[in-house]
Amino acid sequence: MVLEDLTVWDIIYEHCSYFGMESLAASFQRAGFEVLDLRETWGGQFVTIDARFGGGDKDSRQWGDVQQVTRRVESFAAEFQRRIDDWQSKIDSLRRDRKRVVAWGAGAKAVSFLNMLELGDDDLPYVVDISPHKQGTFLGGTGQEVVAPDFLVEYRPDVIILMNPIYQDEISKQVTDLGLSVEYMAA
16 A cells, blocks of 8 residues: 555545554444454555445454554655656666657656656657546646547657556557557556
8 A cells, every 4th residue: 555565656635534454443442342343455555445334443453563553654755755866867768868758657656756756748748538528638737638549659658667567468468459569667
């Protein structure tokens, strides 16, 4: 999740809450629920809980190591900066090698990613999205144009940055079907 995998692009103001396994279980237990099962879903991007009312209390089963979570929180700022520095280095290398780069996925992760890295449309001019409602629009803050996958045939990118790597197989198939061969990088 955000702390374990340092998915800093998921820190988005529209998200109403951020629960780890421990905090979600504790919240349900304190509200009087018995936690039956707790697991990560959607490639580790979400936490799912099965619970029933009754039987929950402060002494219920523990769901994780609270001290480990505390350590992750305490190291987050330094790890966050390392993540930003690592991506800036990758982008600088792509620039030096004159690679054509696009991002795939024009949602909130792309907006966060591009704004946190301060990548304007001169660095990464296009973001691909399959939604016709997003195509022809521009991302807030950084100004990249949102294009349809077909646009890649004309643009011929060297690298696609995947905003959500869970879709890599689907995207890879679309790109291959377009007759393109690219390098993928997961944000």
